[in-house]
Amino acid sequence: MAKVAMKVNGKSVSREVEGRTLLVQFLREDLRLTGTHVGCDTSQCGACLVHVNGEAVKSCTMFAAEADGAEVTTIEAMANDDGSLNTVQQAFQDYHGLQCGFCTPGMVMSATALLKDNPKPSEREIREYLQGNICRCTGYHNIIKAIMAASGQDVASVAAE
Amino acid sequence: MYAFEVERPTSIADAVAALGREDAQALGGGQTLIPTLKQRLASPSVLVSLTGIAEMQGIRTDDAGLLCIGGGSRHGVVAKEVAANYPGLAGLAAHIGDPAVRNRGTIGGSLANNDPSACYPAAALASKATIVTNTREIAADDFFQGMFTTALEEGEIITEVKFPVPQASCYIKFEQPASRFALVGVFVAKFADGVRVAVTGASNNGVFRWTEAEAALASNFSPSALEGLSASADDMIADLHGSAAYRAHLVGVLTKRAVAAAK
Numbered sequence: 001m002a003k004v005a006m007k008v009n010g011k012s013v014s015r016e017v018e019g020r021t022l023l024v025q026f027l028r029e030d031l032r033l034t035g036t037h038v039g040c041d042t043s044q045c046g047a048c049l050v051h052v053n054g055e056a057v058k059s060c061t062m063f064a065a066e067a068d069g070a071e072v073t074t075i076e077a078m079a080n081d082d083g084s085l086n087t088v089q090q091a092f093q094d095y096h097g098l099q100c101g102f103c104t105p106g107m108v109m110s111a112t113a114l115l116k117d118n119p120k121p122s123e124r125e126i127r128e129y130l131q132g133n134i135c136r137c138t139g140y141h142n143i144i145k146a147i148m149a150a151s152g153q154d155v156a157s158v159a160a161e
Numbered sequence: 162m163y164a165f166e167v168e169r170p171t172s173i174a175d176a177v178a179a180l181g182r183e184d185a186q187a188l189g190g191g192q193t194l195i196p197t198l199k200q201r202l203a204s205p206s207v208l209v210s211l212t213g214i215a216e217m218q219g220i221r222t223d224d225a226g227l228l229c230i231g232g233g234s235r236h237g238v239v240a241k242e243v244a245a246n247y248p249g250l251a252g253l254a255a256h257i258g259d260p261a262v263r264n265r266g267t268i269g270g271s272l273a274n275n276d277p278s279a280c281y282p283a284a285a286l287a288s289k290a291t292i293v294t295n296t297r298e299i300a301a302d303d304f305f306q307g308m309f310t311t312a313l314e315e316g317e318i319i320t321e322v323k324f325p326v327p328q329a330s331c332y333i334k335f336e337q338p339a340s341r342f343a344l345v346g347v348f349v350a351k352f353a354d355g356v357r358v359a360v361t362g363a364s365n366n367g368v369f370r371w372t373e374a375e376a377a378l379a380s381n382f383s384p385s386a387l388e389g390l391s392a393s394a395d396d397m398i399a400d401l402h403g404s405a406a407y408r409a410h411l412v413g414v415l416t417k418r419a420v421a422a423a424k
């Protein structure tokens with residue numbers, strides 16, 4: 001066991017963890033932040049996506065010990081201060097960008113990371129950026145629309161497939 | 162996963178010392194090793210993380226004009242920072258996996274792992290790169306020794322990779338759609354003194370040079386120089402994604418496309 005200390009959603013936390021404790025386990029089991037999901041064992045689905053020092057990272061493919069000293073942001077910190085949905089979240093609701101919702105925390109974190117680097121992405125850029133986020137339900141189309149809308153762009157232009 | 166400790170040294174010397182412990186293993190970005198540990202296919206007692214070592218970060222051009230990339234450099238950083246200098250390499254790095262994988266995975270980890278379908282080995286071999294470790298320099302031609310096998314000794318770590326920058330280059334991969342690894346990938350690099358063509362994803366022996374294509378392209382660097390040339394299907398990978406003959410065919414097609422797109 002070793003001590004790790006990091007900032008999660010703006011709050012300093014520290015705990016004793018095993019070397020093999022994944023960041024996602026630390027978030028879900030130690031901090032009870034269960035909004036971050038685990039959808040696979042192969043680092044492919046992106047349901048566990050969080051931001052570490054502002055960058056999109058699969059929290060199932062990083063050890064908690066490696067996040068020592070880092071700033072971590074999870075889906076729990078995405079809503080506005082008054083608890084209402086933020087722009088990206090609201091757009092997912094408005095455009096039916098989710099069905100079962102399992103992939104949604106990762107999708108929202110991924111979309112947020114994209115829009116930080118590229119505030120007006122094209123449809124193609126959005127599809128490419130989301131390559132590491134798998135959704136079993138929506139067929140992606142409404143997710144793309146939601147992200148177009150969240151970035152203030154014309155949703156009607158999204159190719160109907 | 163079996164239990165292990167994680168250490169985070171801040172210098173190459175400390176990392177090498179830590180790797181001297183019994184059953185210690187280097188941890189780069191973890192994008193290959195962590196899934197492997199989850200499957201219990203590895204059981205180290207200590208993982209020595211290389212991500213906190215400042216000496217292994219950073220990209221520079223040395224006095225000889227070689228592009229030197231720190232062994233701990235992440236794919237996303239390489240994609241951005243070498244875009245102007247070496248667009249072929251930047252393009253390769255920009256299409257490894259997905260953005261989150263590129264935010265963690267490192268060039269040193271990719272080369273050390275030498276997955277037969279990985280992208281970076283093709284760049285290193287085609288560019289005639291030199292792999293620098295804590296003890297020596299290894300030419301790419303001697304480094305890759307077959308599927309998941311390299312010239313690295315136990316506990317030896319890749320600290321830097323030095324790339325001669327070609328006049329024109331391009332990497333094209335035919336993606337395995339689920340994993341986005343290369344079903345086949347071809348890196349073409351044109352230098353003043355010749356052309357090198359490295360193929361990944363195709364062979365049971367890992368990354369290799371297609372020397373017939375290199376000879377044909379040396380005098381005429383255009384897709385037409387490759388007319389009538391085909392890669393042999395002997396010893397090519399055959400799996401549910403494609404037969405050996407299919408992969409051999411892709412080698413020819415992708416090499417032509419890479420030559421046409423090289424810049």
Ligand SMILES: Cc1cc2nc3c(=O)[nH]c(=O)nc-3n(C[C@H](O)[C@H](O)[C@H](O)COP(=O)(O)OP(=O)(O)OC[C@H]3O[C@@H](n4cnc5c(N)ncnc54)[C@H](O)[C@@H]3O)c2cc1C
Pocket residue numbers: 042043044186187188189190191192193194195211232233256257258259262265266267268269270271273274276278279280281313317318319320340341342343
């Ligand atoms: C979803 C997904 C998609 C991917 N798609 C692609 C793709 O399209 N193309 C591609 O090429 N790769 C792909 N990868 C693999 C990715 O590029 C990995 O980052 C890379 O193979 C390993 O690098 P790493 O830094 O993560 O190494 P790790 O996983 O940490 O380590 C891999 C191996 O290398 C050793 N090692 C690590 N660093 C060093 C070093 N500096 N010196 C010596 N040994 C070292 C470790 O001990 C281990 O044996 C993908 C991975 C995932 C999860």
Ligand code: FES
Pocket residue numbers: 037038039040041042043044045046047048049058059060061
């Ligand atoms: S749970 Fe992390 S990628 Fe699937």
Ligand code: FES
Pocket residue numbers: 097098099100101102103104134135136137138
């Ligand atoms: S909404 Fe069900 S997996 Fe995406």
